[in-house]
Amino acid sequence: MNIWIINGPNLNLTGKRQPSVYGNRSFDDYMEELRKRYAPITFHYYQSNIEGELISAIQLAGEDADAIILNAGAYTHTSLGIADAVQAVSCPVIEVHLSNLFSREDYRHRSYIAPFTKGIIMGFGLDSYRLAVENLVGR
Numbered sequence: 001m002n003i004w005i006i007n008g009p010n011l012n013l014t015g016k017r018q019p020s021v022y023g024n025r026s027f028d029d030y031m032e033e034l035r036k037r038y039a040p041i042t043f044h045y046y047q048s049n050i051e052g053e054l055i056s057a058i059q060l061a062g063e064d065a066d067a068i069i070l071n072a073g074a075y076t077h078t079s080l081g082i083a084d085a086v087q088a089v090s091c092p093v094i095e096v097h098l099s100n101l102f103s104r105e106d107y108r109h110r111s112y113i114a115p116f117t118k119g120i121i122m123g124f125g126l127d128s129y130r131l132a133v134e135n136l137v138g139r
């Protein structure tokens with residue numbers, strides 16, 4: 001199985017920014033654990049702070065991946081371009097968030113991406129990604 005994990009803006013700062021919201025572990029460190037834990041799975045990990053680059057990555061993943069796990073960060077709440085890209089791919093996309101969006105500001109309650117995803121996992125910190133993988137391997 002080939003899973004693409006795509007992270008949007010500021011998620012490269014995970015572990016450093018707002019640790020009370022996003023935790024204090026870096027994503028690279030977590031990725032290492034995920035790869036070891038699910039050794040038979042091929043993970044492609046991509047992160048960008050740039051909307052167009054994320055759209056291109058989703059298009060590319062759509063050609064290659066069995067599934068995509070996407071945390072579009074703040075673009076979740078603003079980007080029709082990313083939503084369109086998600087709608088265009090044929091493999092399942094799981095939306096994940098570290099934090100529970102519904103316990104935060106109102107402007108984080110809207111996801112433009114959500115209608116085109118298989119489902120959303122949020123609020124479990126980095127474990128949200130593992131829970132998404134569990135769903136995919138259990139299929």
Ligand code: DQA
Pocket residue numbers: 009010011071072073074075076096097098099100101108
């Ligand atoms: C986030 C939530 C977004 O609202 C925020 O802009 C992020 C991270 C999360 O994983 O909890 O950058 O996607």
